Amino acid sequence: MIDDARSRSEKHAEISARAQDAAKIEQVLNEVARKTVQEHARAGRKIPVWRDGQVVWILPEIEDDGEK
Structure with missing residues (x-):
């Protein structure tokens, strides 16, 4: 019993x-x-997203994240 309590x-x-x-x-x-x-955005590749109950492929927008 003690072992069970310690184990828990x-x-x-x-x-x-x-x-x-x-x-x-x-x-x-x-x-x-x-x-x-x-x-993917920089490379011009589409990504799958879930919209209105189905998968659609979109081209994401490039955000300026401060990295180069």
Whole structure:
């Protein structure tokens, strides 16, 4: 019984630690997505987006992100 409680406590602590990383993970994923869209825009390639219940291909606009 004590082992079960400790095991649950350890699992809870691990889940809590990972949840704290979620904001950082989301930030990194958003940055990667933004850079990828900009790369496609510079190369003149279309990207798929979800609109009105279907996938449509659009040519993204180039944003000035300060990078060269």
